[in-house]
Amino acid sequence: MSASRITLVNPNSLAKVTEAISRAVEPFRRLPLEFRCLTSTGGPAGIQTQAEADASIAPMVPLFRQEAPATDAFIVACFSDPGLHGLRDLVSVPVLGIGECSVLTAMSMATRIGVIAIASASIPRHLRYFRAMGVAERICGELALDMKVSELADAELAFQRMAAVAATLRDAHGADVLIMGCAGMADLRDRLQEACGLPVVEPTQAAVAMAAGRIFGRV
Template sequence: MSRPRILVINPNSNQRVTQGLEDALRPLGFEGGPEIICTTLAEGPYGIESQADADSVTMPLRRLVESDNSSAAFVIACYSDPGLHVCREATDRPVFGIAECGVLTALARADSFGVIAIAQRSIRRHMRYLRQMGLMDRLSGERPLNMSVAETASGEGTLARMIEVGRALKDEDGAGAIVMGCAGMARHRQALEQALGIPVIDPTQAAVTMALGTVQFAHH
């Protein structure tokens, strides 16, 4: 019997981000377990950094999910969770958004959480989502790196800036856990957690972990 597959979709067209996702998710692959496949949405912008960017990938994501008959679950690997609800409408298989899963995982690790955003203009979009989820009273704060998606994925100077912002969230805002607010930050999770001394959640790892449990229990 073939292994069930979890499809992780990077909604931006930056292949380097997809490669970073593959690297971050490698520890979740195990013998006999679901196959984890990362793919890039070719129609997506190079980085999802505005509401317009997020809205532009909604229907391409839905078409991708609708045309896929072989995946047991889907993960939308962008911290804006673009297209999450229209994709859930398009299939009876589970669809996970990394922002939702990342925040829920942080709440399981600490009373309060902080978010590292890519840019100041991302924060308003994230706050609107957290208000919809009813979680504002658990949020310590959100602070930006003021970098692009491509810059965070390239890695040069990113970790040092993430440590600086993470320390402010911990020491000044009182965050008990940190959520990395972009799929492109995935490669820095472990080093950031070691530097800060509190849980650091990579939202894609959190979402795929939830998908793994769901798929495994459905097939055993």
């Protein structure tokens, strides 16, 4: 009997982000699951603005249709969850968004959620999404690293900025759990958690955990 497959789609066109997504699923590879991580090559090079999020949706459609026959669950691997509801209409298997899954996971861990964004331009869009989800009152703050997605390759710079933002969310905003608001930061989760002393939710891992539950529970 073949392993169930989870297909993770990176809506932007940066292969390095897809590689980071693949590394994020490493803790789950001991499960009887197969992971397929794909780059939407027609998507924008990074998703910060609403326009970029919207532009990323159409290029994902052919990937979903192509992969659906061999996929047991899809994950939209962008914190904005672009096209999530429309993509759910396209296929008969579960489609999860890493933004939604990370918030739901964080809500199960603590009361006051702090979010670390890559860029300030992303924050208004995220806040609209939290309001649409009905969870805005649980978000005590969202602050940006003000880095381009491509700059995350400098792991030390990314960590130093992330640790500073995490400390501000903890001390000035009262956060008692943090969400890493991007798909490309999983490599730094353990180190950040140790540095700030708070639980840290990595969105791709949160989505994979929920997808595995849907597959094994068949719900």
